[in-house]
Amino acid sequence: MGQVIEGKLDATSLKFAIVVSRYNSFITKHLVEGVIDGLSRHGAADEDIATLYVPGSFEIPLACLKMAQSGRYHAVIAVGAVIRGATSHFEFVASECAKGVAQAGLQTGVPVIFGVVTAETIEQAIERAGTKLPNRGFEAALTAIEQVNALKSIPD
Ligand code: INI
Numbered sequence: 001m002g003q004v005i006e007g008k009l010d011a012t013s014l015k016f017a018i019v020v021s022r023y024n025s026f027i028t029k030h031l032v033e034g035v036i037d038g039l040s041r042h043g044a045a046d047e048d049i050a051t052l053y054v055p056g057s058f059e060i061p062l063a064c065l066k067m068a069q070s071g072r073y074h075a076v077i078a079v080g081a082v083i084r085g086a087t088s089h090f091e092f093v094a095s096e097c098a099k100g101v102a103q104a105g106l107q108t109g110v111p112v113i114f115g116v117v118t119a120e121t122i123e124q125a126i127e128r129a130g131t132k133l134p135n136r137g138f139e140a141a142l143t144a145i146e147q148v149n150a151l152k153s154i155p156d
Pocket of ligand 1 (some may be wrong): 057
């Protein structure tokens with residue numbers, strides 16, 4: 001089977017930044033709660049979690065890049081809710097946010113996790129904030145912890 005390298009779900013002594021959009025805050029506040037719950041339950045200390053608020057999901061990538069560049073955090077978790085509604089604005093916001101979040105991670109080498117809900121309807125967004133479906137923020141927290149530890153485990 002060869003050598004298996006994987007990341008444990010242990011957030012002890014790790015530092016995290018959450019970048020959260022105020023737009024659709026009735027959804028994002030639940031996602032942030034999910035992130036903090038996921039990090040805390042896996043050993044992260046309250047003082048090791050910093051939360052930065054930005055106006056909308058379009059503003060998330062630059063804020064993630066700056067947080068990652070600061071060197072203070074082991075991972076950055078982006079949290080937003082982009083809901084289609086009646087406008088094509090949705091496509092631009094959602095795709096620029098996704099591209100920018102990926103770029104922030106690749107450019108800095110710091111894991112930047114996409115905890116942004118994209119949904120066709122408000123109802124779908126509510127489901128993904130932890131009603132019918134698991135809270136996407138909680139899942140993003142676990143992804144962050146696993147990814148940090150997976151990258152730490154890569155042999156020199
Ligand atoms: N921002 C969101 O976070 N979600 C949305 O659904 C959304 N829609 O649909 O418009 C949205 N727009 C605002 C955008 O993120 C920027 O804040 C704005 O365009 C200014 O740059």
